[in-house]
Amino acid sequence: MAVASAAWKKDPPGPHILVSWKPLYESRRDHITPIARVIQEYGDITLCRLGHVRFYFLNHPDYFQEILVNKHKFMRKDVYFNFLSLVLGNGLLTSEGDFHLRQRRMIQPAFHRERIRGYGESMVRCALALRETWRDGQDLNMATEMMGLTLAIVGKALFNSDVAVEARKVQQALEIILPMDMRYLPPLGWLMRRLPLPSNYRFKQAVRELDEILFRMIEEHRRSGDQGDLLSMLLEAQDEEDGAGMTDRQIRDEALTLFLAGHESTALAITWTWYLLSQHPEVEAKFHQELDEVFQGREPTADDYARLTYTRWVLAESMRLYPPVYINGREALEDTTLGGYTIPKGAQIIYSSYVTQRDPRFFPHPERFDPERWRPEIAEKRHKFAYIPFGAGRRLCIGEPFAWMEGVLVLATLGQRWQARLDPAHSVGLDPRITLRPRNGMPMSLHRRPGAP
Numbered sequence: 180m181a182v183a184s185a186a187w188k189k190d191p192p193g194p195h196i197l198v199s200w201k202p203l204y205e206s207r208r209d210h211i212t213p214i215a216r217v218i219q220e221y222g223d224i225t226l227c228r229l230g231h232v233r234f235y236f237l238n239h240p241d242y243f244q245e246i247l248v249n250k251h252k253f254m255r256k257d258v259y260f261n262f263l264s265l266v267l268g269n270g271l272l273t274s275e276g277d278f279h280l281r282q283r284r285m286i287q288p289a290f291h292r293e294r295i296r297g298y299g300e301s302m303v304r305c306a307l308a309l310r311e312t313w314r315d316g317q318d319l320n321m322a323t324e325m326m327g328l329t330l331a332i333v334g335k336a337l338f339n340s341d342v343a344v345e346a347r348k349v350q351q352a353l354e355i356i357l358p359m360d361m362r363y364l365p366p367l368g369w370l371m372r373r374l375p376l377p378s379n380y381r382f383k384q385a386v387r388e389l390d391e392i393l394f395r396m397i398e399e400h401r402r403s404g405d406q407g408d409l410l411s412m413l414l415e416a417q418d419e420e421d422g423a424g425m426t427d428r429q430i431r432d433e434a435l436t437l438f439l440a441g442h443e444s445t446a447l448a449i450t451w452t453w454y455l456l457s458q459h460p461e462v463e464a465k466f467h468q469e470l471d472e473v474f475q476g477r478e479p480t481a482d483d484y485a486r487l488t489y490t491r492w493v494l495a496e497s498m499r500l501y502p503p504v505y506i507n508g509r510e511a512l513e514d515t516t517l518g519g520y521t522i523p524k525g526a527q528i529i530y531s532s533y534v535t536q537r538d539p540r541f542f543p544h545p546e547r548f549d550p551e552r553w554r555p556e557i558a559e560k561r562h563k564f565a566y567i568p569f570g571a572g573r574r575l576c577i578g579e580p581f582a583w584m585e586g587v588l589v590l591a592t593l594g595q596r597w598q599a600r601l602d603p604a605h606s607v608g609l610d611p612r613i614t615l616r617p618r619n620g621m622p623m624s625l626h627r628r629p630g631a632p
Protein backbone atom coordinates (compact mmCIF):
# COMPACT_ATOMS: atom_id res chain seq x y z
CA MET A 180 0.00 0.00 0.00
CA ALA A 181 1.74 3.11 -1.23
CA VAL A 182 0.23 5.56 1.25
CA ALA A 183 0.50 3.51 4.41
CA SER A 184 4.02 2.16 4.08
CA ALA A 185 6.14 5.20 3.22
CA ALA A 186 8.10 6.52 6.16
CA TRP A 187 8.01 10.26 6.82
CA LYS A 188 10.55 12.06 4.65
CA LYS A 189 10.83 15.65 3.59
CA ASP A 190 10.81 15.38 -0.19
CA PRO A 191 10.02 12.48 -2.51
CA PRO A 192 12.64 11.51 -5.11
CA GLY A 193 12.78 13.26 -8.45
CA PRO A 194 15.26 14.81 -10.86
CA HIS A 195 17.70 17.28 -9.34
CA ILE A 196 16.36 20.84 -9.31
CA LEU A 197 18.68 21.76 -12.20
CA VAL A 198 17.38 18.87 -14.30
CA SER A 199 13.70 19.24 -13.28
CA TRP A 200 13.10 21.88 -15.92
CA LYS A 201 13.57 19.24 -18.64
CA PRO A 202 10.45 17.10 -18.04
CA LEU A 203 8.47 20.22 -17.12
CA TYR A 204 9.53 22.02 -20.28
CA GLU A 205 8.93 18.94 -22.42
CA SER A 206 5.52 18.42 -20.87
CA ARG A 207 4.38 21.75 -22.30
CA ARG A 208 4.27 19.97 -25.67
CA ASP A 209 3.72 16.32 -24.82
CA HIS A 210 1.93 15.96 -21.50
CA ILE A 211 2.34 12.18 -21.22
CA THR A 212 5.86 10.93 -22.05
CA PRO A 213 7.84 13.13 -19.63
CA ILE A 214 5.48 12.32 -16.75
CA ALA A 215 5.61 8.60 -17.53
CA ARG A 216 9.41 8.76 -17.68
CA VAL A 217 9.81 10.57 -14.36
CA ILE A 218 7.42 8.17 -12.64
CA GLN A 219 9.16 5.15 -14.11
CA GLU A 220 12.51 6.39 -12.90
CA TYR A 221 11.61 7.74 -9.44
CA GLY A 222 8.42 6.00 -8.28
CA ASP A 223 4.73 6.64 -7.56
CA ILE A 224 5.28 10.06 -6.03
CA THR A 225 7.96 12.28 -7.50
CA LEU A 226 8.97 15.89 -7.25
CA CYS A 227 10.11 18.30 -9.97
CA ARG A 228 10.91 21.90 -9.07
CA LEU A 229 10.74 24.92 -11.31
CA GLY A 230 11.97 27.97 -9.38
CA HIS A 231 9.86 28.08 -6.26
CA VAL A 232 6.98 26.04 -7.77
CA ARG A 233 6.88 22.37 -6.84
CA PHE A 234 5.26 19.83 -9.14
CA TYR A 235 4.39 16.46 -7.61
CA PHE A 236 3.58 13.67 -10.06
CA LEU A 237 1.43 10.86 -8.67
CA ASN A 238 0.90 7.35 -9.98
CA HIS A 239 -0.99 5.32 -7.41
CA PRO A 240 -4.74 4.86 -6.77
CA ASP A 241 -4.14 5.34 -3.02
CA TYR A 242 -2.81 8.81 -3.72
CA PHE A 243 -5.75 9.62 -6.01
CA GLN A 244 -8.11 8.62 -3.22
CA GLU A 245 -6.21 10.88 -0.82
CA ILE A 246 -6.25 14.03 -2.94
CA LEU A 247 -9.66 13.61 -4.59
CA VAL A 248 -11.63 12.27 -1.62
CA ASN A 249 -9.97 12.19 1.82
CA LYS A 250 -8.11 15.49 1.51
CA HIS A 251 -10.28 17.28 -1.02
CA LYS A 252 -10.78 20.18 1.42
CA PHE A 253 -7.09 20.99 1.26
CA MET A 254 -7.06 21.04 -2.54
CA ARG A 255 -8.22 23.29 -5.32
CA LYS A 256 -7.98 22.81 -9.07
CA ASP A 257 -4.44 23.17 -10.45
CA VAL A 258 -3.06 26.23 -12.19
CA TYR A 259 -4.38 25.11 -15.60
CA PHE A 260 -7.91 25.91 -14.50
CA ASN A 261 -6.90 29.58 -14.11
CA PHE A 262 -6.69 29.60 -17.89
CA LEU A 263 -10.05 27.88 -18.29
CA SER A 264 -11.70 30.39 -15.96
CA LEU A 265 -10.72 33.20 -18.39
CA VAL A 266 -13.27 31.62 -20.71
CA LEU A 267 -15.65 29.66 -18.48
CA GLY A 268 -15.83 32.21 -15.67
CA ASN A 269 -17.12 30.65 -12.48
CA GLY A 270 -18.86 27.57 -13.91
CA LEU A 271 -18.86 24.08 -12.36
CA LEU A 272 -15.50 23.08 -13.80
CA THR A 273 -13.61 26.12 -12.51
CA SER A 274 -15.44 27.31 -9.34
CA GLU A 275 -14.29 26.32 -5.86
CA GLY A 276 -15.43 25.80 -2.28
CA ASP A 277 -18.94 26.58 -1.02
CA PHE A 278 -19.87 28.35 -4.23
CA HIS A 279 -19.07 25.23 -6.26
CA LEU A 280 -21.04 23.08 -3.81
CA ARG A 281 -24.11 25.32 -4.14
CA GLN A 282 -23.92 25.32 -7.93
CA ARG A 283 -23.45 21.54 -8.03
CA ARG A 284 -26.55 21.10 -5.83
CA MET A 285 -28.59 23.29 -8.15
CA ILE A 286 -27.44 21.64 -11.39
CA GLN A 287 -27.38 18.00 -10.26
CA PRO A 288 -31.14 17.41 -10.89
CA ALA A 289 -30.56 18.08 -14.60
CA PHE A 290 -28.49 14.87 -14.63
CA HIS A 291 -30.90 12.59 -12.78
CA ARG A 292 -31.68 9.26 -14.40
CA GLU A 293 -35.10 10.27 -15.73
CA ARG A 294 -33.76 13.42 -17.37
CA ILE A 295 -30.88 11.51 -18.95
CA ARG A 296 -33.27 8.98 -20.42
CA GLY A 297 -35.01 11.83 -22.24
CA TYR A 298 -31.69 12.92 -23.73
CA GLY A 299 -31.11 9.27 -24.71
CA GLU A 300 -33.89 9.46 -27.29
CA SER A 301 -32.26 12.40 -29.02
CA MET A 302 -28.85 10.67 -28.87
CA VAL A 303 -30.32 7.77 -30.88
CA ARG A 304 -32.15 10.12 -33.27
CA CYS A 305 -28.96 12.09 -34.01
CA ALA A 306 -26.97 8.84 -34.57
CA LEU A 307 -29.72 7.45 -36.86
CA ALA A 308 -29.65 10.66 -38.90
CA LEU A 309 -25.86 10.42 -39.27
CA ARG A 310 -25.86 6.76 -40.31
CA GLU A 311 -28.28 7.61 -43.13
CA THR A 312 -25.75 10.03 -44.59
CA TRP A 313 -22.93 7.45 -44.67
CA ARG A 314 -22.24 5.43 -47.85
CA ASP A 315 -20.67 2.01 -48.41
CA GLY A 316 -16.94 2.34 -49.18
CA GLN A 317 -16.87 5.99 -48.10
CA ASP A 318 -13.62 7.39 -46.67
CA LEU A 319 -13.99 9.81 -43.77
CA ASN A 320 -12.27 11.24 -40.74
CA MET A 321 -13.98 9.45 -37.86
CA ALA A 322 -12.76 12.05 -35.34
CA THR A 323 -14.50 14.85 -37.25
CA GLU A 324 -17.66 12.78 -37.72
CA MET A 325 -17.90 11.99 -34.00
CA MET A 326 -17.21 15.61 -33.03
CA GLY A 327 -20.05 16.76 -35.30
CA LEU A 328 -22.37 14.13 -33.84
CA THR A 329 -21.69 14.89 -30.17
CA LEU A 330 -21.93 18.61 -30.95
CA ALA A 331 -25.42 18.04 -32.37
CA ILE A 332 -26.36 15.95 -29.32
CA VAL A 333 -25.14 18.45 -26.74
CA GLY A 334 -26.60 21.32 -28.78
CA LYS A 335 -30.00 19.62 -28.61
CA ALA A 336 -29.71 18.68 -24.89
CA LEU A 337 -28.45 22.09 -23.84
CA PHE A 338 -30.06 24.63 -26.14
CA ASN A 339 -32.76 22.66 -27.98
CA SER A 340 -32.36 21.66 -31.63
CA ASP A 341 -33.23 24.90 -33.39
CA VAL A 342 -29.99 26.42 -32.28
CA ALA A 343 -27.65 23.82 -33.77
CA VAL A 344 -26.18 26.63 -35.87
CA GLU A 345 -25.41 28.58 -32.70
CA ALA A 346 -23.79 25.48 -31.19
CA ARG A 347 -21.44 25.36 -34.18
CA LYS A 348 -20.57 29.05 -33.72
CA VAL A 349 -19.78 28.43 -30.05
CA GLN A 350 -17.52 25.56 -31.11
CA GLN A 351 -15.73 27.78 -33.65
CA ALA A 352 -15.06 30.44 -31.00
CA LEU A 353 -13.68 27.76 -28.66
CA GLU A 354 -11.33 26.54 -31.41
CA ILE A 355 -9.74 30.01 -31.37
CA ILE A 356 -9.64 30.27 -27.57
CA LEU A 357 -8.42 26.88 -26.37
CA PRO A 358 -5.09 26.66 -28.26
CA MET A 359 -3.96 29.72 -26.25
CA ASP A 360 -3.75 27.64 -23.07
CA MET A 361 -0.01 27.04 -22.88
CA ARG A 362 0.83 30.66 -23.72
CA TYR A 363 -1.39 31.99 -20.94
CA LEU A 364 -0.01 29.75 -18.21
CA PRO A 365 2.58 30.84 -15.58
CA PRO A 366 5.24 31.96 -15.30
CA LEU A 367 4.81 34.38 -18.26
CA GLY A 368 1.10 34.01 -18.99
CA TRP A 369 0.12 37.34 -17.39
CA LEU A 370 2.59 39.14 -19.68
CA MET A 371 1.61 37.23 -22.83
CA ARG A 372 -2.03 38.20 -22.29
CA ARG A 373 -1.19 41.91 -22.18
CA LEU A 374 0.97 42.10 -25.32
CA PRO A 375 -0.69 43.72 -28.38
CA LEU A 376 -0.57 40.50 -30.42
CA PRO A 377 -3.11 39.58 -33.12
CA SER A 378 -3.69 36.26 -31.29
CA ASN A 379 -4.67 38.15 -28.10
CA TYR A 380 -7.07 40.28 -30.11
CA ARG A 381 -8.64 37.17 -31.67
CA PHE A 382 -8.92 35.58 -28.22
CA LYS A 383 -10.82 38.58 -26.80
CA GLN A 384 -12.99 38.83 -29.87
CA ALA A 385 -13.92 35.12 -29.59
CA VAL A 386 -14.82 35.49 -25.89
CA ARG A 387 -17.02 38.51 -26.79
CA GLU A 388 -18.71 36.42 -29.46
CA LEU A 389 -19.40 33.64 -26.97
CA ASP A 390 -20.94 36.15 -24.59
CA GLU A 391 -23.19 37.56 -27.32
CA ILE A 392 -24.45 34.12 -28.39
CA LEU A 393 -25.04 32.84 -24.87
CA PHE A 394 -26.72 35.96 -23.51
CA ARG A 395 -28.97 36.04 -26.58
CA MET A 396 -29.99 32.41 -26.03
CA ILE A 397 -30.63 33.05 -22.34
CA GLU A 398 -32.84 36.00 -23.25
CA GLU A 399 -34.75 33.92 -25.85
CA HIS A 400 -35.24 31.05 -23.40
CA ARG A 401 -36.53 33.46 -20.75
CA ARG A 402 -39.11 34.74 -23.21
CA SER A 403 -40.24 31.37 -24.60
CA GLY A 404 -40.43 29.46 -21.28
CA ASP A 405 -39.41 25.85 -20.54
CA GLN A 406 -38.11 24.05 -23.62
CA GLY A 407 -37.22 20.85 -21.76
CA ASP A 408 -33.50 21.42 -22.27
CA LEU A 409 -30.60 21.99 -19.88
CA LEU A 410 -30.61 25.75 -20.38
CA SER A 411 -34.28 25.89 -19.28
CA MET A 412 -33.32 23.92 -16.17
CA LEU A 413 -30.50 26.33 -15.36
CA LEU A 414 -32.95 29.23 -15.68
CA GLU A 415 -35.40 27.60 -13.29
CA ALA A 416 -32.88 26.21 -10.77
CA GLN A 417 -33.14 27.54 -7.22
CA ASP A 418 -30.89 26.96 -4.26
CA GLU A 419 -32.68 24.70 -1.76
CA GLU A 420 -31.34 26.75 1.16
CA ASP A 421 -32.09 30.36 0.19
CA GLY A 422 -34.41 29.84 -2.81
CA ALA A 423 -32.24 32.15 -4.96
CA GLY A 424 -31.71 31.47 -8.65
CA MET A 425 -28.68 32.22 -10.82
CA THR A 426 -27.73 35.51 -12.45
CA ASP A 427 -27.53 35.60 -16.25
CA ARG A 428 -23.73 35.78 -15.99
CA GLN A 429 -23.69 32.59 -13.89
CA ILE A 430 -26.07 30.84 -16.29
CA ARG A 431 -23.76 31.85 -19.15
CA ASP A 432 -20.77 30.33 -17.30
CA GLU A 433 -22.60 27.08 -16.50
CA ALA A 434 -24.07 26.66 -19.99
CA LEU A 435 -20.71 27.26 -21.65
CA THR A 436 -19.03 24.84 -19.21
CA LEU A 437 -21.55 22.10 -19.99
CA PHE A 438 -21.16 22.76 -23.68
CA LEU A 439 -17.36 22.59 -23.58
CA ALA A 440 -17.12 19.66 -21.16
CA GLY A 441 -20.06 17.90 -22.78
CA HIS A 442 -19.01 17.06 -26.30
CA GLU A 443 -15.30 16.78 -27.11
CA SER A 444 -14.47 14.15 -24.45
CA THR A 445 -17.34 11.93 -25.52
CA ALA A 446 -16.47 12.34 -29.20
CA LEU A 447 -12.91 11.26 -28.48
CA ALA A 448 -13.99 8.26 -26.40
CA ILE A 449 -16.14 7.04 -29.30
CA THR A 450 -13.46 7.78 -31.92
CA TRP A 451 -10.82 5.77 -30.02
CA THR A 452 -13.37 2.94 -29.69
CA TRP A 453 -13.89 2.81 -33.47
CA TYR A 454 -10.14 2.59 -33.87
CA LEU A 455 -9.76 -0.22 -31.30
CA LEU A 456 -12.67 -2.18 -32.79
CA SER A 457 -11.08 -1.96 -36.22
CA GLN A 458 -7.85 -3.47 -34.83
CA HIS A 459 -9.52 -6.30 -32.87
CA PRO A 460 -11.89 -8.30 -35.09
CA GLU A 461 -12.63 -10.83 -32.31
CA VAL A 462 -13.93 -8.04 -30.04
CA GLU A 463 -15.77 -6.47 -32.94
CA ALA A 464 -17.51 -9.79 -33.67
CA LYS A 465 -18.80 -10.02 -30.08
CA PHE A 466 -19.92 -6.41 -30.24
CA HIS A 467 -21.89 -7.14 -33.43
CA GLN A 468 -23.35 -10.27 -31.89
CA GLU A 469 -24.71 -8.25 -28.97
CA LEU A 470 -26.20 -5.63 -31.29
CA ASP A 471 -27.91 -8.29 -33.42
CA GLU A 472 -29.31 -10.06 -30.36
CA VAL A 473 -30.58 -6.90 -28.66
CA PHE A 474 -32.03 -5.14 -31.72
CA GLN A 475 -33.25 -8.16 -33.75
CA GLY A 476 -33.10 -6.02 -36.91
CA ARG A 477 -35.23 -3.12 -35.59
CA GLU A 478 -34.10 0.45 -34.90
CA PRO A 479 -32.40 1.07 -31.53
CA THR A 480 -34.13 3.08 -28.80
CA ALA A 481 -32.91 4.65 -25.54
CA ASP A 482 -34.54 1.75 -23.64
CA ASP A 483 -31.99 -0.66 -25.15
CA TYR A 484 -29.21 1.04 -23.20
CA ALA A 485 -29.51 -1.20 -20.12
CA ARG A 486 -29.11 -4.36 -22.23
CA LEU A 487 -26.00 -3.29 -24.14
CA THR A 488 -23.62 -4.73 -21.56
CA TYR A 489 -20.78 -5.79 -23.85
CA THR A 490 -20.89 -2.46 -25.69
CA ARG A 491 -20.43 -0.74 -22.34
CA TRP A 492 -17.41 -2.93 -21.54
CA VAL A 493 -15.91 -2.06 -24.93
CA LEU A 494 -16.32 1.64 -24.18
CA ALA A 495 -14.94 1.23 -20.65
CA GLU A 496 -11.87 -0.57 -21.97
CA SER A 497 -11.36 2.06 -24.65
CA MET A 498 -11.42 4.83 -22.00
CA ARG A 499 -8.87 2.83 -20.00
CA LEU A 500 -6.39 2.83 -22.89
CA TYR A 501 -7.29 6.28 -24.23
CA PRO A 502 -8.87 8.34 -21.43
CA PRO A 503 -10.08 11.55 -23.11
CA VAL A 504 -9.21 13.60 -19.97
CA TYR A 505 -5.80 11.97 -19.62
CA ILE A 506 -4.17 14.46 -17.26
CA ASN A 507 -5.51 16.33 -14.27
CA GLY A 508 -4.31 18.02 -11.14
CA ARG A 509 -4.81 19.93 -7.95
CA GLU A 510 -3.07 22.69 -6.03
CA ALA A 511 -2.48 22.25 -2.29
CA LEU A 512 -4.31 24.97 -0.34
CA GLU A 513 -2.41 24.17 2.86
CA ASP A 514 0.60 22.13 3.88
CA THR A 515 -0.50 18.51 3.89
CA THR A 516 1.03 15.04 3.82
CA LEU A 517 0.88 12.42 1.12
CA GLY A 518 2.62 9.07 1.21
CA GLY A 519 4.56 10.26 4.26
CA TYR A 520 5.88 13.36 2.49
CA THR A 521 5.02 16.95 3.25
CA ILE A 522 3.30 18.65 0.34
CA PRO A 523 3.59 22.39 0.91
CA LYS A 524 0.86 24.94 0.25
CA GLY A 525 0.91 26.09 -3.38
CA ALA A 526 2.37 22.82 -4.72
CA GLN A 527 0.96 21.57 -8.04
CA ILE A 528 -0.11 17.93 -7.90
CA ILE A 529 -0.39 16.26 -11.31
CA TYR A 530 -1.56 12.78 -12.27
CA SER A 531 -2.29 11.07 -15.56
CA SER A 532 -5.03 8.49 -15.88
CA TYR A 533 -3.39 7.46 -19.17
CA VAL A 534 -0.22 6.43 -17.31
CA THR A 535 -1.87 4.75 -14.29
CA GLN A 536 -4.51 2.93 -16.33
CA ARG A 537 -1.67 1.30 -18.27
CA ASP A 538 0.21 0.20 -15.16
CA PRO A 539 0.51 -3.63 -15.03
CA ARG A 540 0.08 -3.61 -11.23
CA PHE A 541 -3.54 -2.53 -11.68
CA PHE A 542 -4.30 -3.91 -15.15
CA PRO A 543 -2.43 -7.11 -16.07
CA HIS A 544 -1.17 -7.08 -19.69
CA PRO A 545 -2.15 -3.43 -19.85
CA GLU A 546 -1.56 -2.98 -23.60
CA ARG A 547 -4.15 -5.64 -24.37
CA PHE A 548 -7.59 -4.37 -25.45
CA ASP A 549 -9.73 -6.74 -23.43
CA PRO A 550 -13.33 -5.71 -22.65
CA GLU A 551 -13.69 -8.87 -20.51
CA ARG A 552 -11.79 -7.02 -17.75
CA TRP A 553 -15.07 -5.27 -17.09
CA ARG A 554 -16.94 -8.43 -16.09
CA PRO A 555 -18.24 -7.46 -12.63
CA GLU A 556 -16.45 -10.37 -10.89
CA ILE A 557 -13.10 -9.15 -12.25
CA ALA A 558 -13.71 -5.40 -12.06
CA GLU A 559 -14.86 -5.39 -8.45
CA LYS A 560 -11.56 -6.89 -7.25
CA ARG A 561 -9.67 -3.91 -8.63
CA HIS A 562 -8.69 -0.81 -6.66
CA LYS A 563 -11.61 1.59 -7.00
CA PHE A 564 -9.33 4.50 -7.87
CA ALA A 565 -7.23 2.65 -10.47
CA TYR A 566 -9.75 3.62 -13.17
CA ILE A 567 -10.65 7.30 -13.09
CA PRO A 568 -11.58 8.55 -16.57
CA PHE A 569 -14.31 10.70 -14.97
CA GLY A 570 -12.31 11.76 -11.89
CA ALA A 571 -13.58 10.98 -8.39
CA GLY A 572 -14.95 12.50 -5.21
CA ARG A 573 -16.66 15.88 -5.02
CA ARG A 574 -15.44 16.92 -8.45
CA LEU A 575 -16.50 13.71 -10.20
CA CYS A 576 -17.76 14.48 -13.70
CA ILE A 577 -21.40 15.55 -13.39
CA GLY A 578 -21.99 14.40 -16.97
CA GLU A 579 -20.76 10.82 -16.41
CA PRO A 580 -24.19 9.12 -16.77
CA PHE A 581 -24.88 11.29 -19.84
CA ALA A 582 -21.53 10.29 -21.37
CA TRP A 583 -22.01 6.53 -20.80
CA MET A 584 -25.45 6.62 -22.32
CA GLU A 585 -24.28 8.68 -25.26
CA GLY A 586 -21.20 6.56 -25.94
CA VAL A 587 -23.08 3.26 -25.75
CA LEU A 588 -26.13 4.36 -27.77
CA VAL A 589 -24.07 6.07 -30.47
CA LEU A 590 -21.72 3.09 -30.91
CA ALA A 591 -24.63 0.67 -30.97
CA THR A 592 -26.76 2.70 -33.40
CA LEU A 593 -23.92 3.26 -35.86
CA GLY A 594 -22.38 -0.20 -35.32
CA GLN A 595 -25.65 -1.93 -36.14
CA ARG A 596 -25.18 -0.88 -39.75
CA TRP A 597 -21.56 0.15 -40.20
CA GLN A 598 -18.11 -1.27 -39.72
CA ALA A 599 -15.09 1.07 -39.92
CA ARG A 600 -11.58 0.22 -41.09
CA LEU A 601 -8.47 2.33 -40.51
CA ASP A 602 -6.78 3.76 -43.61
CA PRO A 603 -3.82 1.33 -43.97
CA ALA A 604 -1.52 4.23 -44.93
CA HIS A 605 -2.24 6.03 -41.66
CA SER A 606 -0.16 5.60 -38.54
CA VAL A 607 -2.18 6.40 -35.42
CA GLY A 608 -0.49 8.68 -32.89
CA LEU A 609 -1.40 10.78 -29.88
CA ASP A 610 -1.97 14.51 -29.79
CA PRO A 611 -2.26 15.09 -26.06
CA ARG A 612 -3.59 18.61 -25.57
CA ILE A 613 -6.34 19.49 -23.10
CA THR A 614 -7.90 16.22 -24.20
CA LEU A 615 -6.36 13.14 -25.80
CA ARG A 616 -6.89 13.66 -29.51
CA PRO A 617 -5.59 11.34 -32.23
CA ARG A 618 -2.77 13.01 -34.16
CA ASN A 619 -3.91 13.91 -37.71
CA GLY A 620 -7.42 12.62 -37.08
CA MET A 621 -8.72 9.09 -37.63
CA PRO A 622 -9.06 8.38 -41.37
CA MET A 623 -11.27 5.32 -41.85
CA SER A 624 -13.39 3.70 -44.54
CA LEU A 625 -16.96 2.50 -44.02
CA HIS A 626 -18.36 -0.92 -44.85
CA ARG A 627 -22.01 -1.80 -44.62
CA ARG A 628 -22.47 -4.92 -42.50
CA PRO A 629 -24.01 -7.80 -44.46
CA GLY A 630 -27.75 -8.00 -43.78
CA ALA A 631 -27.76 -4.75 -41.77
CA PRO A 632 -31.09 -2.85 -41.66
Ligand code: HEM
Nearest residue numbers: 271272440441444445448504568569570574576577578582
Ligand atom coordinates in the same frame (compact mmCIF):
# COMPACT_ATOMS: atom_id res chain seq x y z
C1 HEM B 1 -16.38 10.53 -22.03
C2 HEM B 1 -16.82 11.72 -21.68
C3 HEM B 1 -16.33 12.52 -20.51
C4 HEM B 1 -15.18 12.39 -19.80
C5 HEM B 1 -14.02 11.42 -20.02
C6 HEM B 1 -15.22 13.41 -18.75
C7 HEM B 1 -14.22 13.58 -17.80
C8 HEM B 1 -14.31 14.46 -16.74
C9 HEM B 1 -13.35 14.53 -15.66
C10 HEM B 1 -12.09 13.69 -15.52
C11 HEM B 1 -13.78 15.50 -14.81
C12 HEM B 1 -13.18 15.83 -13.47
C13 HEM B 1 -12.18 16.94 -13.53
C14 HEM B 1 -11.45 17.11 -12.19
O1 HEM B 1 -11.47 16.27 -11.30
O2 HEM B 1 -10.76 18.11 -12.09
C15 HEM B 1 -15.00 16.06 -15.37
C16 HEM B 1 -15.71 17.08 -14.80
C17 HEM B 1 -16.84 17.63 -15.37
N1 HEM B 1 -17.51 17.18 -16.50
FE1 HEM B 1 -16.99 15.59 -17.62
N2 HEM B 1 -16.38 14.11 -18.87
C18 HEM B 1 -17.10 13.59 -19.92
C19 HEM B 1 -18.35 13.99 -20.34
C20 HEM B 1 -19.06 15.03 -19.80
C21 HEM B 1 -20.37 15.45 -20.24
C22 HEM B 1 -21.20 14.72 -21.30
C23 HEM B 1 -20.70 16.56 -19.50
C24 HEM B 1 -21.95 17.39 -19.54
C25 HEM B 1 -22.98 17.22 -20.32
C26 HEM B 1 -19.59 16.83 -18.61
C27 HEM B 1 -19.53 17.88 -17.72
C28 HEM B 1 -18.57 18.01 -16.73
C29 HEM B 1 -18.60 19.06 -15.72
C30 HEM B 1 -19.61 20.20 -15.61
C31 HEM B 1 -17.52 18.82 -14.86
C32 HEM B 1 -17.14 19.60 -13.61
C33 HEM B 1 -17.85 18.94 -12.42
C34 HEM B 1 -17.53 19.59 -11.06
O3 HEM B 1 -16.38 19.96 -10.81
O4 HEM B 1 -18.47 19.68 -10.25
N3 HEM B 1 -18.63 15.89 -18.82
N4 HEM B 1 -15.30 15.40 -16.54
